[in-house]
Amino acid sequence: MGPLARLNPYYRKYKHLFIPGLLCAVVSAVFQITVPIVVRQAVDSIPHFVDLYNLFGGTEVQGYLYAYFFAALLFFGFVIVVLSLLSGLFTFLMRQTLVVASRHIEFDLRNVLYEHLQKLPPAFYHRFSTGDVMTRATSDIEQVRRYVGPALMYVTRAVVVMATAIAVMTIISPTLTLYALIPMPFLAVSVFFVAHMVHSRSDALQQQYSRLTSRVQEALSGIRVLKAYTREEAEAQAFERESAAYRARSLDLALVDAAWRPVFLVLIGLATIIVVWVGGHLVAEGAITIGNIAEYIIYVALMTWPVASIGFVITMVQRASASMARLIEILDAEPSIADGEATDASIQTIQGRITFEHVGFRYEAEGPPVLQDVTFDVPAGSTLAIVGRTGAGKSTLVEMIPRLLDPTEGTVRIDGRDARTIPLQVLRAHIGYVPQEVFLFSDTVAGNIAFGALDASQEAIEQAAREADLLDNIEAFPRGFETYVGERGITLSGGQKQRASIARALIRQPRILILDDALSAVDTRTEATILGHLRRHYGRRTVVIVSHRISAVQDADLILVLDEGRIVERGTHADLLAHDGLYADLYRKQLLEQEIAAL
Numbered sequence: 061m062g063p064l065a066r067l068n069p070y071y072r073k074y075k076h077l078f079i080p081g082l083l084c085a086v087v088s089a090v091f092q093i094t095v096p097i098v099v100r101q102a103v104d105s106i107p108h109f110v111d112l113y114n115l116f117g118g119t120e121v122q123g124y125l126y127a128y129f130f131a132a133l134l135f136f137g138f139v140i141v142v143l144s145l146l147s148g149l150f151t152f153l154m155r156q157t158l159v160v161a162s163r164h165i166e167f168d169l170r171n172v173l174y175e176h177l178q179k180l181p182p183a184f185y186h187r188f189s190t191g192d193v194m195t196r197a198t199s200d201i202e203q204v205r206r207y208v209g210p211a212l213m214y215v216t217r218a219v220v221v222m223a224t225a226i227a228v229m230t231i232i233s234p235t236l237t238l239y240a241l242i243p244m245p246f247l248a249v250s251v252f253f254v255a256h257m258v259h260s261r262s263d264a265l266q267q268q269y270s271r272l273t274s275r276v277q278e279a280l281s282g283i284r285v286l287k288a289y290t291r292e293e294a295e296a297q298a299f300e301r302e303s304a305a306y307r308a309r310s311l312d313l314a315l316v317d318a319a320w321r322p323v324f325l326v327l328i329g330l331a332t333i334i335v336v337w338v339g340g341h342l343v344a345e346g347a348i349t350i351g352n353i354a355e356y357i358i359y360v361a362l363m364t365w366p367v368a369s370i371g372f373v374i375t376m377v378q379r380a381s382a383s384m385a386r387l388i389e390i391l392d393a394e395p396s397i398a399d400g401e402a403t404d405a406s407i408q409t410i411q412g413r414i415t416f417e418h419v420g421f422r423y424e425a426e427g428p429p430v431l432q433d434v435t436f437d438v439p440a441g442s443t444l445a446i447v448g449r450t451g452a453g454k455s456t457l458v459e460m461i462p463r464l465l466d467p468t469e470g471t472v473r474i475d476g477r478d479a480r481t482i483p484l485q486v487l488r489a490h491i492g493y494v495p496q497e498v499f500l501f502s503d504t505v506a507g508n509i510a511f512g513a514l515d516a517s518q519e520a521i522e523q524a525a526r527e528a529d530l531l532d533n534i535e536a537f538p539r540g541f542e543t544y545v546g547e548r549g550i551t552l553s554g555g556q557k558q559r560a561s562i563a564r565a566l567i568r569q570p571r572i573l574i575l576d577d578a579l580s581a582v583d584t585r586t587e588a589t590i591l592g593h594l595r596r597h598y599g600r601r602t603v604v605i606v607s608h609r610i611s612a613v614q615d616a617d618l619i620l621v622l623d624e625g626r627i628v629e630r631g632t633h634a635d636l637l638a639h640d641g642l643y644a645d646l647y648r649k650q651l652l653e654q655e656i657a658a659l
Contacts, residue, residue, distance in 0.1 A: 063384035064377070066391075067208060070168060074161045081157030082216055088150035089220035091143050093228070096358040098143065102136035104351035105129075154213060162209025169201050173387065179395040182464065183423075188390070191274025196390060199269060200383035203262075207380030211373045218366035218373070225359045232355070233348050239338045240360060243327040247367060250327075254320045258375045261313040263382040268306045275302050328364050335360055397463050397484070404481045410490045412440035412571040412602035413475045414461060420469030421456055421625075430456050431467075431625045438618060440475070440571075443603045445613030447643065448622035454606045455496055457622070458574050461604065462491045492565030494578040498557045505534055505560065506541035512564040520567055527593040528563035529586050530556065555586065562590065574604045579612055587612060610647045619643065 071078060109129045177193065185193075229237040279286060279295050286295055339353040415438070421431040431453045438444045446454045459465045460472050463479055472479045479487065492512065500508050509524055510516045516524075521541065525531040533556055537543040545551050545560075552560065562578055573594075579587045591612060594603065607613050614633040621629035621636065621643045629641050636643035 063381050063388055064207065066384065066388060067165070067204070070165045070208070073168075074164055077157045077161035077164070078212075081154050081161065081213070084150045084154035084157065085213060085216040086220050088147045088154055089217050089224070091147035091150065093221055093224045093359075093362060095140055095143050095147075096355040096362070097228070098136055098139050099358055100349070100351035100355035102133065102351070103354045104349050105132060105136075107350070154217075158213045159209045162205045165208050166201055166205040169204065169387070170197060173197055173201070173390065176391055176393075179398060180390075180393055181396045183396070184393055189270070189274040189277075191272070191277045192270040193390070194277070195266065195270040195273050196383075196386050199266065200386050203266075203376075203379045203383035204387070207376045211376040211380070214366075214369035215373045218369045221366045222363055225363055229356060229359055232352050233339075233342060236335065236339055236342055236348065236352075236356060239334050240331050240356060242334060243331045244367070247324065247327050250320065250323050254316055254375070257316045258313065258378050261309065261316060262375075262379040265306070265309045265313055266382065266386065268302070268309050272299075272302045272306050275299055324367070328360065328367070331360050332357060397466055399484055400480070402478070402481050403483055404477075405483060407477070407482050408486055410482065410487065410571050411475050412490075413473075414438040414444070414572070414602060414604070415473035415476065416457075416460075416470065417473065418470035419457075419460065419467045419472060421453075421460070421465065422468050429625055434470070434625075434627055436618070436620060436627065436630065438602060438604075440602055441600060442618065443605070443616040445616035445619040446604070446606045446622060447608070447610070447613055447619065447646065452622040453625040454622055455576055458493075458576050458604055458606055461572060461574060462488050462493055489568075490571040492568045492570035492573045494558075494561050494565045494575050496577045498554075498561045498578075500545050500552070500557055500560060502545070504542050504544055505537070508545060508560055509541075509563045509567055512566075512568040516567050521563075524563040524567035525560075527566050527590075527596075528559040529589045529593070530559040530563055533559075559586075559590070570601060572602045572604065574606075576606045577608065579607060579609065584611065591615075610643075610650050 109132075174197065177197075226237065226241070229240065275298065279299070286292060335356045336353065339348065339356060342348045343350055343353065416434050416436050419431055419434040420429055422429050434457060436444075446457060448454055456465060460467060460479075461474075463472075463484060466472075466480070474482055474487065501511065503511075505525075506518070506521050509521050512524075513520070518541075522531060525534055525541075534541055534543070543551075558578055562575070565573060565575075575594075579590060587609070588611075595615065603616075605613055605616060610633075613619055617632070619629075619631060619633060619636055620627050621641070623642060629636055629639060629643050631639065637647060
């Protein structure tokens, strides 16, 4: 089954548009191919009129004959105009149904793709760059839409016009028809080669377009780093190279189109010359009339666009097939973390107890272990702190709680249940998560905070900002909570972005609050203020704090010390200091750093 067969369900869904649209295409084509018949009758009537006119030369009858013939020509002209108008009307109706249906399918495809993208795990985005995904969601879907609507429309009209025209021409004169169709096999062969070249060039063009958009997206996202390292010129040169490659591939594709069109016109012109030459001999022999030659010329002209459209359709099909294959690559990517047969839909809330049972994790099956034999139990309402050196596996551990990652060994339990039995929507709805890498949307400050609870009141937004020690900063902004933060919060400082992210988590009133090194960008005074507000949540919800600062974790009920993916120490702040291990060493180093900073 080819990639385009995946569109069949959409055809069935919008059959109420496709069926009338195809019927309108047929009716429009029938009216169009009737015009040459009327032209033939008009042309053939001229010799009869001339004979009658000469027969009654010098009499009053000539005047009546002239008036009658003039009226007959007007009638033929009127019929041609009416047929053309009817053909145009049904062409309009055809486009209003088939093109509209293609837009509906484009809308559905884009929504399905976007919804699926949100279900895919972070590992997927390690393999596919943002620019590549954007290209598939825009340019590739547009290529598929052109196949669904215009291509179907063109091929329907082409088949009807060509089949009917050839049938009528064969009835008139099989000999002349055979000669007129001599160029068509050459046209078919050229279409075959063009389609093959277009397919390969189109695929290469789309891949290069992905690289080009990825380059732009990365440069604009990291514009501050670019400027800080004065890499504007180097980046401009890199973009120019990618753009030049895109131009070269575009020109390769344009070259095929440029070569195809003259060949097509030459072959159609050759068919017209053959009709006039052979038809003239047949008229001299009395086999056909002059009107038949006029009719043939119009039929050849009418077949010009259908034959051309077949070439265009083949091009569209090739491009759409390549684009659909790229879309299927994403649509068939299975989310590694999703609700399954083990999911218990009856679970609608959680209390917040967290249990890890001999949990291990590897990013790759044959890769080094990130976590090994991690076991602990945190009652609901308790505070868990996790400390350790960089790369110890702290972020990986907390990402398993909302199931951003699943363990490769052991079990993560929430309230005593395997986390995989809890519906993802329920589990994550009860968790407030502040990741290491803060991300703010290009929205207002209020919009970013309310992202954690879209129905939150202004009072709730202000309270969350107050607990994150951000309220004073916001009130100092010219537009307060309605201040736009720019893309990724570019107008805010690092500390302000972190506090906005904390407020976004707090406004959810979650059962489990996870702060993954969420205080690294704030000073010690602000940290103390935020922690003071957080202590109000202690006992009411489970709080998980990952931090390099001992001051942020010393009040926790349980502190885990990770080293190389293993828990090497556990206990309260006092217990760990008495143990005089890695935790105590970190504590002494930080005290020394504070004393040096004070001096």
